[in-house]
Amino acid sequence: MTLESLWFAIIAVLFIGFFFLEGFDYGVGILVPFLGKTDEERRLLINTIGPFWDANEVWFITAGGAMFAAFPGWYATLFSGFYMALFLLLVALIGRGVAFEFRSKVENKAWRTFWDWVIFGGSLLPPLLWGIALANMMHGVPIDQHKNYVGSFWDLISLYSVMGGVSMTLLFVLHGALFISLRTSGVLQERARAAATAIGAWATALTFLFVVLSYLETDMFTRRGIDPGVVPVLAGLALFSVQFFIRAKRDGWAFFMTGLTIVLSTITVFMDLFPRVMVSSLNPAWSLTIYNTASNPYSLKVMTIVALTVVPFVLLYQGWSYWVFRKRLSSDHPLEY
């Protein structure tokens, strides 16, 4: 395995972690105004992700940093090319980030409702944008021979990419609903299970539709970097199985299955992309690859040593933090957010 391939894999892992973890953060945020009918309930829902969301978001920051360090050419083209899309993503993340902290600080209905909707919007926009971005990565975007993105913001919006955005969002809402069912009890848990059942049907249908469109719109099924083989099939099966676990009230297994869907889908996308990182729709020879955007071997080696040393600790203490807060929330629990 070359250093470039290794870092492609590491970045894939970072994105997998990010989607798995922030996936349920976004899902919970979207569901707050709908599953929570009273101020108390909404507050409880927000607190289900309270101790975790910030560290979950760091998976994304790290993925971006890793892109910058290992593939500065990719980082530069992607971030400057998708400028306005990133701007919208940032506004959403900024709003959501402060909304968690600010929301319950004032005992005023208008104040709290405002910040609840900021949480909603700030949780809805990112998965939409990420789905659109991933769809575009697979489909290819106008990149010229100088590795510059020469399209506009609107070039990123197509039926295909919007489908990608919507299906990813629905998948995360499902994932979030199941997370809530694990973290709450009583009426909130019942509502979460009901939401999961309803959303699950849509998520499954639209994801399936998106896969069909991918067959038509991209070369992902024909020109495969690494043949993902059964991985996407397993992802589909995992998604399909969720409804049975919900019905059987096996919330843990249901959540595990949505998580598995997210993980395996992300792996599929990265395997299909490899060794390209950004496909050029103008000319395949102009695509960005791990080879033509990478840092030099010395940098990659340094980063590898750091990553392999630090990541196990991160997994350990982040995992531990989930263990500390494993108990379900209840209304007599003091709520920090």
Added chain:
Amino acid sequence: MPSEVALARWQFGITTVYHFFFVPVTIGLVYLIAIMETLYVVKKDDRYKQMAQFWGKIFLINFAVGVVTGILQEFQFGMNWANYSRFVGDVFGAPLAIESLLAFFLESTFLGVWMFGWDKLSKRMHVASIWLVAIGTTLSAFWILTANAFMQHPVGYTMRDGHAEMSSFGALITNPQLWYEFPHVFLGSLVTGAFVVMGVSAYQLLRKRHIEVFQPSFAIASVVAVAASFLVMVVGHEQAQYLLVSQPMKLAASEALWKTSGSPAPWTLFAIIHASAHKNTWMIQIPYLLSVLSYNRLYGSVPGILELQQQMAAKYGPGNYIPDVVMVFWSFRIMVFAGALMFFASAWGVWRMVRNRLVLSRRYLKWMLWATPLPFIANTMGWIMTEMGRQPWVVYGLQLTRDGVSPTVSAGEVLTTLIAFTVLYGLLAAVDLFLIARVVRQGPVADDHGDEPESLSPVAL
């Protein structure tokens, strides 16, 4: 329509200054809170727990804004400075990635644990969490300053195919520039946190509220303030001296020294600078002082702007290598003046407390309340001085700022995001201050973490 470069620079400047209002408070305050909670665990005195929780509330509101304004920072290099990213990413990207991997994960995870874990963890584990957050914030400062230090004084790289590649990680983290910058910024952050605590404590003490909490808060903060503000000046002095070696043009600009000085060289306290005419009028100068500051001796001349401009044009080709002298000169002086004021203010307080058994005069408390903005002024002026003083370079001696912008982002797009972020950040700052003011007015509560205290009258909105 201003150029894309100008707009991108304004956006970077505004967003970074905003970010750096909140970050030093985060770093400074977290250490103070960690000290307070440690005293609680060791002395088993509930007052310290109240202190840790009260200052913790302010910390959390501030931390949230610091985090969100920081996300843009990581993106902005790629968004607005794509050619810069392509040029130095091989070297510059690594410290940013390490910052995230090492520092952000640590501080975010353990802050979540600290915030939500008062009732779930043993006292020892809980205080350990806040210490880990403190370490995380410090590591974050270290790695981002590794990146900035490279921009000021590139080391550990080779040039290949028109871009920089990392050749020595050891050189990157032993960059002398880093080892002046990092202690200077870190100590400045401690001063900032301390002055916030002193200012808020002064406010409460003037109203004779919760003296048992704010008296010791003030005392702890003032000790940190006097030590840190003194060391900031020591390190700052050495950092400025290093400029003679690493960025002589920045030093000359900070002195508005158009012509190479004689020996001994006087220090200009005040001047009306006529930048286009390359001269100053109405100068108030202190003899010998520039030589003393530059060389720790009573003699020694300092190279001037015009001579350095000639040298740089000869070395790098025709062009204007002179930064904005007015900005660099005045930002430097304001920073130094504010820094010195902070030292004397906190030193006076400590001396009075030692003499008078912790009781402080009302007049001094009022002074300290009004002194709260001083560290914010110093921090901002410091960054303006060092970043504008490095111009026209984005990486000193290697890449000009105007060559670093993203080639495919239009001026219109940058103007849109510039306005949007400026407005958004302004609103955030306003809400941040509003919420902190409420926390201050509510004051500390007996066993308080989470819910709004019922016992206090609600503040009318």
